[in-house]
Amino acid sequence: MIFDLELIKRVYETYQQKVNHIRHEIGRPLTLTEKILYTHLPQGEVLKDYQRGVDYVNFAPDRVAMQDATAQMALLQLMNSGRDRVAVPSTVHCDHLIQAYKNAYDDLIIAQSHNQEVYQFLRDVSNKYGIGFWKPDAGIIHQVVLENYAFPGGMMIGTDSHTPNAGGLSMIAIGVGGADAVDVMAGMPWELKMPRLIGVKLTGKLSGWASPKDVILKLAGLLTVKGGTNSIIEYFGEGTSSLSATGKATICNMGAEVGATTSIFPYDHKSAQYLAATGRQAIVDLASQLHDCFNADPQVLNNPSQFYDQVIDINLSELEPHVNGPFTPDLAYPISQLAQAVKAHNYPNNMEVGLIGSCTNSSYEDMSRAASVIDSAMKLGLSVQAKLIINPGSEQVKFTAQRDGILTTFEQAGAVIMANACGPCIGQWRRDEVDDEHLNSIVTSFNRNFAKRNDGNPNTYSFVCSPEMVAALSIAGSLTFNPLTDTLTNSQGEQVKLPEPTGDELPKHGFAVEDARYIAPMKDGRNVTVNIAPNSERLQQLAPFSPWDGQDIVEQPLLIKAVGKCTTDHISMAGKWLTYRGHLDNIANNMLIGAVNAFNEKTNAVLDRQTQQYVEVPTLARQYKAQGLGSVVVAEENYGEGSSREHAAMEPRFLNVKAIVVKSFARIHETNLKKQGMLALTFVNKEDYDKVLEDDNISILGLTEFTPNQHLTLVLHHQDGNVEAFPVAHTYNEAQIAWFKAGSALNKLKSEFNQS
Numbered sequence: 001m002i003f004d005l006e007l008i009k010r011v012y013e014t015y016q017q018k019v020n021h022i023r024h025e026i027g028r029p030l031t032l033t034e035k036i037l038y039t040h041l042p043q044g045e046v047l048k049d050y051q052r053g054v055d056y057v058n059f060a061p062d063r064v065a066m067q068d069a070t071a072q073m074a075l076l077q078l079m080n081s082g083r084d085r086v087a088v089p090s091t092v093h094c095d096h097l098i099q100a101y102k103n104a105y106d107d108l109i110i111a112q113s114h115n116q117e118v119y120q121f122l123r124d125v126s127n128k129y130g131i132g133f134w135k136p137d138a139g140i141i142h143q144v145v146l147e148n149y150a151f152p153g154g155m156m157i158g159t160d161s162h163t164p165n166a167g168g169l170s171m172i173a174i175g176v177g178g179a180d181a182v183d184v185m186a187g188m189p190w191e192l193k194m195p196r197l198i199g200v201k202l203t204g205k206l207s208g209w210a211s212p213k214d215v216i217l218k219l220a221g222l223l224t225v226k227g228g229t230n231s232i233i234e235y236f237g238e239g240t241s242s243l244s245a246t247g248k249a250t251i252c253n254m255g256a257e258v259g260a261t262t263s264i265f266p267y268d269h270k271s272a273q274y275l276a277a278t279g280r281q282a283i284v285d286l287a288s289q290l291h292d293c294f295n296a297d298p299q300v301l302n303n304p305s306q307f308y309d310q311v312i313d314i315n316l317s318e319l320e321p322h323v324n325g326p327f328t329p330d331l332a333y334p335i336s337q338l339a340q341a342v343k344a345h346n347y348p349n350n351m352e353v354g355l356i357g358s359c360t361n362s363s364y365e366d367m368s369r370a371a372s373v374i375d376s377a378m379k380l381g382l383s384v385q386a387k388l389i390i391n392p393g394s395e396q397v398k399f400t401a402q403r404d405g406i407l408t409t410f411e412q413a414g415a416v417i418m419a420n421a422c423g424p425c426i427g428q429w430r431r432d433e434v435d436d437e438h439l440n441s442i443v444t445s446f447n448r449n450f451a452k453r454n455d456g457n458p459n460t461y462s463f464v465c466s467p468e469m470v471a472a473l474s475i476a477g478s479l480t481f482n483p484l485t486d487t488l489t490n491s492q493g494e495q496v497k498l499p500e501p502t503g504d505e506l507p508k509h510g511f512a513v514e515d516a517r518y519i520a521p522m523k524d525g526r527n528v529t530v531n532i533a534p535n536s537e538r539l540q541q542l543a544p545f546s547p548w549d550g551q552d553i554v555e556q557p558l559l560i561k562a563v564g565k566c567t568t569d570h571i572s573m574a575g576k577w578l579t580y581r582g583h584l585d586n587i588a589n590n591m592l593i594g595a596v597n598a599f600n601e602k603t604n605a606v607l608d609r610q611t612q613q614y615v616e617v618p619t620l621a622r623q624y625k626a627q628g629l630g631s632v633v634v635a636e637e638n639y640g641e642g643s644s645r646e647h648a649a650m651e652p653r654f655l656n657v658k659a660i661v662v663k664s665f666a667r668i669h670e671t672n673l674k675k676q677g678m679l680a681l682t683f684v685n686k687e688d689y690d691k692v693l694e695d696d697n698i699s700i701l702g703l704t705e706f707t708p709n710q711h712l713t714l715v716l717h718h719q720d721g722n723v724e725a726f727p728v729a730h731t732y733n734e735a736q737i738a739w740f741k742a743g744s745a746l747n748k749l750k751s752e753f754n755q756s
Contacts, residue, residue: 002280003132004063004089008151011062012286015039015153019293022047029297031307032266033197033232036172040155042189050194052309053230056733058189063089063149063156064181067141068122069096069426069574070159070645072582074178075125076542077746078185083129084526087187091132091149092122093141097578100389100423101430108137108419117538118582121530123519128528129185130521138517139394139420142166142359145173146249147278147396152267152287152294157184161644161668162359162447164262168249169271170294172232174262175668177646179675179745186749191735195261196231198223199308202239204317208500209335209484211369212247213361213445213466215314216254217322221332222312226638228260229667235265236296236304239316244505245274246363253360254447257329259641259666267294270505277506278396321484323473325449325463326441328565335469339480347461347479352433353442354384354474355454356467357391357418358425361445364511366467367392367401368503370445371409373471373483376499378413381490385477386443388415391423396513403512424454426643427575431455443473448642450569452594456576468501539582544750545653545677547743552704553658553679555697555717559621559631560606561689563598566635567642568669570594572651574643581647584654591651592617592633599694607694621655630658632698634689637662640669649673653744659700661714661728663689674736677744681728684711688726695719700728706740708733 022038023030026049030038041047042060050057064086066074071092078086097118098111112119119136126133134144141158142165149156150166150173157163157176166173174192184190200219206212219233233255240248248265255263265271272284287294300307320334326347333341342349356362356370367390374384390410392398398420401407407417423429425446434440434457441461442454449462463479472483475498481488487495522528532539562570573590580587593604593616605614608623615623624631633652639662640648649672652660659679663686673680679700683689692698699715706712711727718724732740742748 002282003148005282007062007089008154008283008286011154012290015290015293029299029307031197031234031300032170032294032296033172033234033264035293036153036155039153045189052194052196055194056191057194058191059155061088061155061157061184061190064184065141065145065149065156065158065163066090066092066181067096067160068092068094068118069578069581070178071122072118072539073646073650074159074181075122076582077178077182078129079125079530080542080544080746080750081182081186082750083186085130086185088184089132090185091134092126093134093138093144094119094122094136095140095421096426096428098136098419098421098423099428099430100391100418104417104419111136117536121532121539121582124528124530127522128525128530130525132521133519135517135519137395137420139396140359140362140422142253143362143393143397146246147394151283152271153290157181157190159644161256161642162253164255164260165249165253165359167252167262167264168245169274170265170267172262172264175256175644177644177649177668177672177675179646180671182746183749188749193230196309198228198231198233199304199311200233200235201237201304201311201313202235202316203237203313204239204315205242206316206319209321209468210316210319211321211466211468212243212250214319214322215316216251217324217332217464218314218319219312220254220257220324220330223258225257225328225330225641226259226664226666228255228258231260231309233260233263234296234308235263236301240265241268241270242316243270244365245270246365246505250360257447259638261667266296267291273506277511321466321469323443323463323465323469326461327449327451329448329464335482335484339482342479348439348441349479350441351386351443351473351477351479352440353387353389354470355389355424355442355444355446356470357393358422358444358446359393360447361467362391362393362397364397364400364507365503365505366445367397367406369501370467370471371406372502373468373475373498374413375409377475380496381492381494382475382488382496384413384474386474388413388474389418389424390415391418392420395420395515395517396511399513400507400511404507427453427456428578429455434460441479443470445470450567450642453569472498537583537586538579540584542584544747545743547747548741550704552702553630553700555699556630556632556658557609557624558692558694558696558698559633559657560592560595560617561598561692561694562592562595562633562635564596564636565641566595566639568640568645568648569642571640571648572645584650587647588651588654589618591621591655609695618655621657625656630656633657633660634692635660635662636689637664638666639664640666642666644668646672646676649676649678653678670731674732674739675745677740677742679740681712681730684727684729691716691724693718706737708737
């Protein structure tokens with residue numbers, strides 16, 4: 001089935017004329033990114049050469065995608081928006097709530113029973129508001145989107161940070177919070193600061209053990225986890241046409257790990273092949289007529305430094321396989337240097353588990369190449385030394401891979417095939433063998449490897465690489481093994497060398513699936529009743545946040561001063577907490593429990609001034625709230641790095657945290673805070689972070705004159721009577737200040753609906 005074909009026809013109908021007009025009005029050649037962004041300006045938006053990294057611009061995305069964990073809060077907000085049907089095509093994908101434990105069959109039965117209340121809620125709301133619903137085990141949201149919804153030149157937003165996966169098919173796809181999704185589903189413009197552009201020129205061609213994953217692993221090492229913040233990464237050069245569409249999607253997907261707004265590849269014959277193979281020849285017929293619209297202008301390609309804010313060159317022919325980690329996705333090691341790093345840093349060399357799958361690497365090509373490594377090893381008399389876990393990306397990939405013997409190869413080597421879901425990648429992994437929290441290493445084809453992310457064990461050293469490299473290291477059971485140069489001892493005592501991986505980009509006999517597990521919404525869902533039990537532990541009706549009281553924040557206690565990395569996993573953990581993603585009160589009990597307190601270097605232990613004892617962070621926040629007090633959170637660089645989960649913004653808002661003051665923010669999280677009516681502030685002088693003491697009270701002055709580009713003043717009231725004041729910066733524009741004053745963007749949206 002071809003989704004959105006009529007919408008795509010409408011988008012394409014005037015695309016060429018729009019691009020020509022944009023080029024004329026701006027007066028210069030255009031990058032691919034600019035063509036797509038500017039063609040998606042809403043009616044009435046001024047067409048001009050917006051200043052990158054400065055100007056806020058409204059856009060009109062073509063569609064919205066939501067995964068089940070984030071969809072709960074997004075749909076609870078949609079129910080409060082005043083709409084009775086979504087304004088753009090939207091979908092819900094049930095991929096996050098399935099725990100990986102035994103196998104696909106048993107785990108799915110448990111998930112359907114355990115999550116029945118949530119699945120029914122998501123399905124009812126989808127029917128009521130006209131949203132497509134992908135059932136549990138249909139697949140991971142981004143793989144399903146790539147197979148069914150992504151189209152060249154389109155623009156979508158998704159409530160997951162790896163939404164940029166669709167950039168592999170030349171689509172601008174951006175991860176957002178649920179409140180942003182509500183805006184678009186409600187027919188409102190969606191606001192984004194005009195991104196800077198990082199151009200990555202690819203030359204040469206991959207060979208041997210190198211894979212598309214190694215492109216982004218290398219780039220992560222170059223840019224670091226915040227080097228792409230407020231930027232779109234646009235790939236160009238002759239090397240792009242040698243990569244498969246799913247390989248390009250892998251690269252775009254993991255661009256989230258460098259903080260990029262999104263990433264995108266040009267449209268080419270590989271894009272057309274994948275669209276045709278997934279039953280979308282009609283889109284190929286349309287898109288091929290607009291080939292120039294879905295590529296950067298020739299002048300840009302000839303002089304990239306004139307049109308991109310930064311240009312990076314990567315020669316695919318020279319690219320070495322990489323393994324990144326542990327604990328951060330930008331710690332990049334070429335495989336030739338990994339053994340030395342393992343020894344130098346005393347990483348656990350014994351590799352206990354290899355995991356293949358995730359939204360980043362679970363395509364047919366990924367499965368095919370990884371299986372070829374396993375098959376070669378078995379023929380050489382080798383066995384897999386590490387436990388091997390496989391998560392196919394979609395039911396279509398799984399069904400086809402099963403038909404073609406790929407999954408059988410894995411199973412013969414002792415691998416466990418899990419559900420078509422995120423599983424261990426997002427902490428939904430019940431790993432009994434680490435109950436003792438012993439030091440161990442795992443290698444995954446995932447995208448993130450923050451501490452405790454996969455199995456909850458702080459002593460699990462998680463490394464990220466390609467599926468074929470996961471397979472090779474699993475066979476060796478050792479991090480210091482380099483399949484490019486090293487041999488292994490087989491069952492006959494012989495020294496053997498693994499051959500290079502092989503595989504098919506697309507199945508030779510085409511994709512097949514018996515039941516894709518999609519449910520179309522009712523044509524008219526106005527009579528659908530959405531029930532939420534008043535005593536539910538999983539779901540809770542949202543009460544609007546209170547509007548700003550018109551006063552400055554005066555002498556509110558410090559809640560926590562976090563030190564080091566503070567990702568959304570630290571602020572609002574996943575794993576077992578996914579159970580409460582639709583219940584704000586319950587999930588608020590995980591607020592900042594993973595953040596490290598700067599004053600005692602412990603997690604979930606902050607000073608209760610009344611008792612002088614250390615208590616859990618949510619406990620102290622609730623105590624302050626009960627006393628009618630707010631509180632303030634202070635942290636360091638790239639605060640909110642990682643997932644798009646807006647719970648990390650809603651929980652502090654719910655527990656009456658008044659402001660988050662940091663050295664710098666990750667893009668999505670800063671926007672999420674603004675949407676929920678929170679103050680997101682940064683130190684003008686980063687050294688002022690050091691002035692904050694454990695028992696300080698904090699004032700934030702200047703809110704009565706809150707205006708764009710005007711610093712506020714933060715005052716520290718020390719317990720010895722001394723007072724220190726210094727400026728703090730913000731990036732709020734007029735519309736965002738209006739959200740703050742209304743109490744949230746949703747409050748503002750609802751008031752506008754009521755007025756109309």
